[in-house]
Structures are given as structure tokens and as C-alpha cells.
Amino acid sequence: LxxxxxxxxxxxxxxxxxxxxxxxxxxxxxxxxxxxxxxxxxxxxxxxxxSPELLNTSAAPTKHDARVSSVSLDQSAPRHLRTVQKGELDLDLLQEWIGELLNNSGEDIFRMKGVLAVAHAGKRFVYHAVHMTFNGCFDEPWDDEARESKLVFIGK
Known part of the structure; x- marks a missing residue:
């Protein structure tokens, strides 16, 4: 190739x-x-x-492409800093939203990953995506943990 x-x-x-x-x-x-x-x-x-300087925090930072950024939406952040509300997600609406997001912006999304609390599901919905390729499934049970959704986006 x-x-x-x-x-x-x-x-x-x-x-x-x-x-x-x-x-x-x-x-x-x-x-x-x-x-x-x-x-x-x-x-x-x-x-x-x-690389002996690997753990040296005063070493020069790595240069990154200024067009690349990341966003993490965390429901545990103080209310005035978060952009999402606690609560469970509707799987159909979630899939529709992710489909539209990837269809419209997939080329600019280098990576997405997250753990989502889906309504009426006893297990976490774990997903990751690279550009327009998405993979998600129900994984481990929530047990006694707080049912919170966390999403991470890396892109430009």
C-alpha cells in the first residue's frame, strides 16, 4: 500500500x-x-x-500542534464548571447524537472515549472512537458506584 x-x-x-x-x-x-x-x-x-530527563518536570515541554486540543466533560466538577448534568442517558438519543457528531466532525476528532451511564442498563457503556470509527459496548456492572457519565474528546 x-x-x-x-x-x-x-x-x-x-x-x-x-x-x-x-x-x-x-x-x-x-x-x-x-x-x-x-x-x-x-x-x-x-x-x-x-532518557534520563524523562521524569524531570523542569525539562522543556513537548511541542504540540496548536490545532489539537482536548475536552473532558466531568460531572463531578463544580456545578459552575461543568457542561453536563448528572443523570442517565437515553441510548437511542445517545447513538443518534454520536452518529451526527462523527458524521459532521469525524475528520477533526482524533479520539473519543468515555464511560456512560445509560438508563435501564445495569452495566457501564464503554466506548472509544478514532475519527469516524466508533466502537461501544456494555461492560462491567456499576455495583455500588455512582452512575456518572464521563466523555473525553481529542481533536482540532
Whole structure:
């Protein structure tokens, strides 16, 4: 799908970001799950050897693209700071809203993730999206925890 030159450029860029990360060549996202999940890829001691300033808070901050921002809507924030109300969500309305949001702004949304309290559901609705690709499902039960919805958006 890409030229050898483009592949070499991307691999060099990946190595400049994380020299320890394994690079796997694949076609159409065909990668064994065992190669990417539960590999315990981060080792603090190894990272500190490679970058002794890693935990130094006075080190120069990373530069980010000014067009990229994130928003987190947190119901536990003081009332005057939050933009959502506590309460359970209607699944049909939620799906309609997310569909419209991704349809209208999906190219500008790099990532969305959250845990939602859906009305009449005993389990949390956990979701994530990358651009216009959305995946969500009911996950663990709420048990005695407060039923609150938390949404995170990263994009431009």
C-alpha cells in the first residue's frame, strides 16, 4: 500500500518517537492480538536509561500542534464548571447524537472515549472512537458506584 521509501520514512519517524517499540509490518491491519495486547511494553528503568530527563518536570515541554486540543466533560466538577448534568442517558438519543457528531466532525476528532451511564442498563457503556470509527459496548456492572457519565474528546 506504500512505497519502500515511504515505509522507511515512517519507520524512522517511529524510531525517533520510541526506539524500543517493536515495528510489525502488516497488510490491512492483520496483526495477531498477542503481539499488541498485554506485552508489558513500558519499563520505567529502561526508559530512564534511554532518557534520563524523562521524569524531570523542569525539562522543556513537548511541542504540540496548536490545532489539537482536548475536552473532558466531568460531572463531578463544580456545578459552575461543568457542561453536563448528572443523570442517565437515553441510548437511542445517545447513538443518534454520536452518529451526527462523527458524521459532521469525524475528520477533526482524533479520539473519543468515555464511560456512560445509560438508563435501564445495569452495566457501564464503554466506548472509544478514532475519527469516524466508533466502537461501544456494555461492560462491567456499576455495583455500588455512582452512575456518572464521563466523555473525553481529542481533536482540532
Amino acid at each position: 506504500v512505497s519502500e521509501e515511504e515505509l522507511a520514512r515512517v519507520e524512522a519517524r517511529l524510531r525517533s518517537i520510541n526506539q524500543f517499540a517493536p515495528v510489525m509490518h502488516c497488510t490491512h491491519s492483520s496483526v495477531s492480538v498477542d503481539q499488541v495486547l498485554n506485552i508489558h511494553g513500558f519499563d520505567l528503568q529502561r526508559a530512564l536509561k534511554a
